[in-house]
Structures are given as structure tokens and as C-alpha cells.
Amino acid sequence: MAxxxxxxxxxxxxxxxxxxxxxxxxxxxxxxxxxxKEKLSTLSQRGAQVCAFDVTVPQSIKQNTESIGELDLLILNAGDCIYIDDVMKFDGQSFANVIGTNLTSIGWLLQYLLPKVKRGGQVVLVSSSATILPFPRSEAYGASKAGLDYLANSLRLDIAKYGIDVTLVHPGFVKTPLTDKNDFPMPFLLTSEQAAKRMFKGIQSRKKYLHFPKRLTLLLKLFSYLPAVVWQSIILRNHTT
Ligand SMILES: NC(=O)c1ccc[n+]([C@@H]2O[C@H](COP(=O)([O-])OP(=O)(O)OC[C@H]3O[C@@H](n4cnc5c(N)ncnc54)[C@H](OP(=O)(O)O)[C@@H]3O)[C@@H](O)[C@H]2O)c1
Structure with a gap:
């Protein structure tokens, strides 16, 4: 591939x-x-161009991406997860922060970066398999990623005429600093290298929808077809916190 x-x-x-x-x-x-910036400087030593900005700060995205030229591929992967630990003391600020980082940011990133994506290019949005079924304590994270799913599927309809494809990604559990703080079982946990290999291959094949590992995502999809009372009790039984 060129x-x-x-x-x-x-x-x-x-x-x-x-x-x-x-x-x-x-x-x-x-x-x-x-x-x-420290990690970015290590990446620049590997020959990458680097850009430091907070995805929740539109002015910073604008300033730091202005000089970037045409893109073949735009992978919007940055994200964060904060759980709602005590639902009766619902933390509105945490909720807003997660929506800001995982969803609102995508609007700003598209504003400044989509015009740089070439005809024939591709936009990849990293959502989560958490949107297949709702999980406890995931009111903020799940809502942000469910919003992202809708955004991706709607965007696909509107940018097809510009010759740009959209790939929506639903990873299962992947071992990273984000999941290292999880205190519940994470079935079929992948390494980040395994996840990236699946994504690289699927993106190259211009798949519209990527989900992995299938032994988890297909099981979640199967559960989602069962009556709500069945999957709710399965999830609650396996998710004690
Ligand atoms: N790990 C999983 O099991 C899993 C499963 C499903 C979906 N995902 C999704 O996959 C994506 C990557 O997650 P990960 O597990 O690789 O997490 P991670 O190791 O914690 O990495 C998160 C990345 O996002 C960047 N980031 C976070 N907030 C940012 C902000 N406000 N502005 C700019 N950059 C920001 C971080 O950059 P800095 O540290 O430099 O700020 C870091 O590079 C996320 O969207 C996550 O929701 C992960």
C-alpha cells in the first residue's frame, strides 16, 4: 500500500x-x-509530526492544526472514562467532562480537521462496545459513546458525496491505562497491540463498522436481542461493585 x-x-x-x-x-x-508533551517528543524522535492540544479546547485545536496539510486518514481516538460511582450523588461535572472529552470534542475536531481530509480519504471514530448494552456506572461514558455512534452513522450519510468513508470502531476490553483502573472482570481482554492490529487491518479494508473481539461483541449483541429483564439480570449478576 502506498x-x-x-x-x-x-x-x-x-x-x-x-x-x-x-x-x-x-x-x-x-x-x-x-x-x-514528553510522550509526544518521544514520538517525534520516531519521525512523526506531533501536535499538542487538549481536544476540549477548540482554540487550541485550531491553532495547533492550522499548518497541517492534506490528510488521507483521520483517526479520532482520544477519550476518557469516568464512572458514576454514587448514582444518588450524581456528579454532573464528571458527566459534562466525559461528554466534553468523548463527544463534544469530536465536533470541534471535525470543524478543524475534516476540511483537510482528501477525496478518497477516511474518518475513523473510536467508540466502544459498551454501546451495545448499557453497563452499570457507565451513564456518562456510555452516553458519550452512544452519541458518537449516532454521529458516525449520520456523518457517513453526509460525507459520502465528498468521497470520504467513515469507519466506526467498537473495541471490547483492551488493557491500557484507561482500563487499568477498572475493578471488575474484563472478559476477553486484549492487549493494545492486538487491538491496533485489528483496527489497522479493518481500516485498510475500509470497513464501515469494526468490532472486536467478536467473542465478546457478538455475545453482547445476542444478549441485546433477549428481553431486557434477562440481560439486565445477567449484567447485574456479573458486575458487582
Ligand atoms: N481500553 C479499552 O478497553 C477501550 C474499550 C473501548 C473503547 N476505548 C476507547 O479507545 C480510545 C483510547 O482509549 P485507551 O484505552 O487507549 O485510553 P488511554 O490509554 O487512557 O489513552 C487515552 C488517550 O487519549 C488522550 N486524551 C484523553 N483526554 C484528552 C484530551 N482532553 N485532550 C487530548 N487528548 C486526550 C490521551 O492523551 P494525553 O495523555 O497525552 O492527554 C491518551 O493519548 C478512547 O476513546 C476509549 O474510550 C477503549
């Missing part, structure tokens, strides 16, 4: 960092984004 220019948000850690490795090792031009 070399492409790919911008990755959240390239300083976890899935984004492993994706960075996949694309660099395959000889592509990578623009790595994140907030952590």
Missing part, C-alpha cells in the same frame, strides 16, 4: 500509541496528537 498521511488523536497512550506503531512501522506519515 504511504498515506494519518492523524491520530490520543496517540500518546494505549490503543492510540499502538496504532501509531502500526502506521509508522508500515511506512506511513503519522501526525501524532495528545496533551503529554
Amino acid at each position: 504511504s498515506v498521511t494519518v492523524l491520530i488523536t490520543g496517540a500518546t497512550s494505549g490503543i492510540g500509541l499502538s496504532l501509531f506503531e502500526e502506521y509508522v512501522n508500515a511506512g506511513h506519515q503519522v501526525i501524532a496528537c495528545g496533551r503529554n
Whole structure:
């Protein structure tokens, strides 16, 4: 495959960092984004162009991406997860922060970066398999990613006429700093390298929808077809916190 220019948000850690490795090792031009300047400087030593900005600060996205040229591939992967630990003391600020980082940011990133994506290019949105079924304590994270699913599917309809494809990604559990804080069982946990390899291959095949590992995502889909009372009791039984 000819070399492409790919911008990755959240390239300083976890899935984004492993994706960075996949694309660099395959000889592509990578623009790595994140907030952590120390990690970004390590990535620049690997030949990447780097951009430091907080995805929740539109002015910073604008300033730091102005000089970027045309993109073949835009991977919007940066995200965060905060659980709602005590639902009766619902933390509205945490809720707003998660929606801001995982969903509202995508609007700003599309405003400043979508015009740079070439005809024939591709936009990849990293959502979560958590949107297949609701999980406890995931009111904020799940809502942000469910919003992202809708955004991706709607965006696909509107940008098809510009020759740009949209790939929506639903990873299952992947071992990263984001999941290291989870205190519940994470079935079929993948390494970030395994996740990135699946994503690299699926993105290259221009899949509209990528979900993995299938042994988890297909099981969740199957549960979602059962009556709500059945999957609710299964989830609550397996999710004690
Ligand atoms: N791990 C999983 O099991 C899993 C499952 C499903 C979906 N996902 C999704 O996959 C994506 C990557 O997650 P991960 O597990 O790889 O997490 P991670 O290791 O915690 O990495 C998160 C990345 O996002 C960046 N980021 C977070 N907030 C940001 C902000 N406000 N501005 C700019 N960059 C920001 C971080 O950059 P800095 O540290 O440089 O700020 C970091 O590079 C997320 O969207 C997550 O929701 C993960």
C-alpha cells in the first residue's frame, strides 16, 4: 500500500500509541496528537509530526492544526472514562467532562480537521462496545459513546458525496491505562497491540463498522436481542461493585 498521511488523536497512550506503531512501522506519515508533551517528543524522535492540544479546547485545536496539510486518514481516538460511582450523588461535572472529552470534542475536531481530509480519504471514530448494552456506572461514558455512534452513522450519510468513508470502531476490553483502573472482570481482554492490529487491518479494508473481539461483541449483541429483564439480570449478576 502506498504511504498515506494519518492523524491520530490520543496517540500518546494505549490503543492510540499502538496504532501509531502500526502506521509508522508500515511506512506511513503519522501526525501524532495528545496533551503529554514528553510522550509526544518521544514520538517525534520516531519521525512523526506531533501536535499538542487538549481536544476540549477548540482554540487550541485550531491553532495547533492550522499548518497541517492534506490528510488521507483521520483517526479520532482520544477519550476518557469516568464512572458514576454514587448514582444518588450524581456528579454532573464528571458527566459534562466525559461528554466534553468523548463527544463534544469530536465536533470541534471535525470543524478543524475534516476540511483537510482528501477525496478518497477516511474518518475513523473510536467508540466502544459498551454501546451495545448499557453497563452499570457507565451513564456518562456510555452516553458519550452512544452519541458518537449516532454521529458516525449520520456523518457517513453526509460525507459520502465528498468521497470520504467513515469507519466506526467498537473495541471490547483492551488493557491500557484507561482500563487499568477498572475493578471488575474484563472478559476477553486484549492487549493494545492486538487491538491496533485489528483496527489497522479493518481500516485498510475500509470497513464501515469494526468490532472486536467478536467473542465478546457478538455475545453482547445476542444478549441485546433477549428481553431486557434477562440481560439486565445477567449484567447485574456479573458486575458487582
Ligand atoms: N481500553 C479499552 O478497553 C477501550 C474499550 C473501548 C473503547 N476505548 C476507547 O479507545 C480510545 C483510547 O482509549 P485507551 O484505552 O487507549 O485510553 P488511554 O490509554 O487512557 O489513552 C487515552 C488517550 O487519549 C488522550 N486524551 C484523553 N483526554 C484528552 C484530551 N482532553 N485532550 C487530548 N487528548 C486526550 C490521551 O492523551 P494525553 O495523555 O497525552 O492527554 C491518551 O493519548 C478512547 O476513546 C476509549 O474510550 C477503549
